Amino acid sequence: MKIAIIGTGNLGKSIAKGLITNNAITSLYLTKRNLEELEDLDGYKNIFLTTDNQEAVKNSDILIFAVQPAHFEKILNDIKPLLTEKHTIVSTITGFVIPKIEEEIGADKFIIRAMPNTAIAVGKSMTCICSNTQGKKRVQLAEAIFNRLGHSLVIPEAQMQAATVVCASGIAFWMRLIRATTQAAIQLGFDAKEAQELAMFTSEGAANLLITNGNHPEEEIDRVTTPKGCTITGLNEMEHKGLSSSLIQGMVASFNKISNIKKEQI
Numbered sequence: 001m002k003i004a005i006i007g008t009g010n011l012g013k014s015i016a017k018g019l020i021t022n023n024a025i026t027s028l029y030l031t032k033r034n035l036e037e038l039e040d041l042d043g044y045k046n047i048f049l050t051t052d053n054q055e056a057v058k059n060s061d062i063l064i065f066a067v068q069p070a071h072f073e074k075i076l077n078d079i080k081p082l083l084t085e086k087h088t089i090v091s092t093i094t095g096f097v098i099p100k101i102e103e104e105i106g107a108d109k110f111i112i113r114a115m116p117n118t119a120i121a122v123g124k125s126m127t128c129i130c131s132n133t134q135g136k137k138r139v140q141l142a143e144a145i146f147n148r149l150g151h152s153l154v155i156p157e158a159q160m161q162a163a164t165v166v167c168a169s170g171i172a173f174w175m176r177l178i179r180a181t182t183q184a185a186i187q188l189g190f191d192a193k194e195a196q197e198l199a200m201f202t203s204e205g206a207a208n209l210l211i212t213n214g215n216h217p218e219e220e221i222d223r224v225t226t227p228k229g230c231t232i233t234g235l236n237e238m239e240h241k242g243l244s245s246s247l248i249q250g251m252v253a254s255f256n257k258i259s260n261i262k263k264e265q266i
């Protein structure tokens with residue numbers, strides 16, 4: 001696959017690392033105005049670092065856009081004359097809706113919106129995907145790419161903002177939960193390194209139980225909670241202090257913020 005990442009910042013670089021590690025490329029163009037931060041990716045075979053978006057577009061078939069929303073319109077205008085039938089446009093840009101992309105480059109283009117997260121760098125992204133009518137013909141291609149870099153789900157565009165909160169911001173939310181677990185483990189007597197090890201691998205195990213068994217979380221909780229035991233005592237105390245409620249309220253606040261940003265842009 002001949003892929004270009006236009007805007008290789010936090011997310012773009014994570015995608016690049018995932019693609020490189022998973023041998024998912026024939027060639028990979030990475031663009032950015034200031035290339036210094038990409039020095040560690042310099043010198044790899046078939047990886048080209050450039051400030052020239054047009055060069056990247058000419059030499060690639062799949063164009064993954066990962067710039068800030070404010071930069072996207074101008075970049076689309078600059079590369080528009082170079083777009084052909086071979087190109088699949090993949091936008092990871094939050095809040096930039098498909099009708100607006102079609103307005104810039106035309107509804108005849110193959111347009112995909114993807115919402116990955118930074119775990120794409122280690123091949124573990126949960127990525128939600130939607131497309132324009134023309135792009136439906138290339139959705140399987142997008143799924144193939146993102147399934148190599150984790151797990152993907154095709155959703156209606158109307159759910160993309162919610163997917164941003166649950167999956168993209170979700171990485172930050174889970175990091176806080178893991179950090180809090182680590183802090184508790186330190187208070188209970190483990191050193192910092194051991195505490196983080198316990199927190200990371202326990203959360204990985206919990207997720208894998210659900211992924212492998214397909215159970216509801218409460219079924220797995222029932223297997224751990226001995227009557228009158230320490231687990232149910234801990235869980236109930238967490239709920240008295242608002243664990244579930246605070247997570248739900250935080251995610252809804254995050255969703256409301258995205259909705260407001262979108263209104264500000266209109």
Ligand SMILES: NC(=O)C1=CN([C@@H]2O[C@H](COP(=O)(O)OP(=O)(O)OC[C@H]3O[C@@H](n4cnc5c(N)ncnc54)[C@H](OP(=O)(O)O)[C@@H]3O)[C@@H](O)[C@H]2O)C=CC1
Pocket residue numbers: 006007008009010011012031032033034035053066067068069071075092093094115116117118168169
């Ligand atoms: N971070 C995340 O977890 C996620 C982010 N997103 C979305 O992805 C997009 C990127 O986010 P993020 O990676 O965090 O942002 P960053 O600011 O880290 O990255 C954007 C990059 O675009 C580059 N850039 C700016 N202008 C141009 C240009 N004209 N040509 C080429 N490159 C350019 C910038 O580098 P330079 O200034 O050197 O050009 C910068 O490195 C956003 O729209 C965000 O909403 C979506 C899902 C998850």
Ligand SMILES: O=C(O)[C@@H]1CCC=N1
Pocket residue numbers: 094164168169
């Ligand atoms: O925090 C943000 O607004 C962006 C969108 C998802 C991840 N980062």
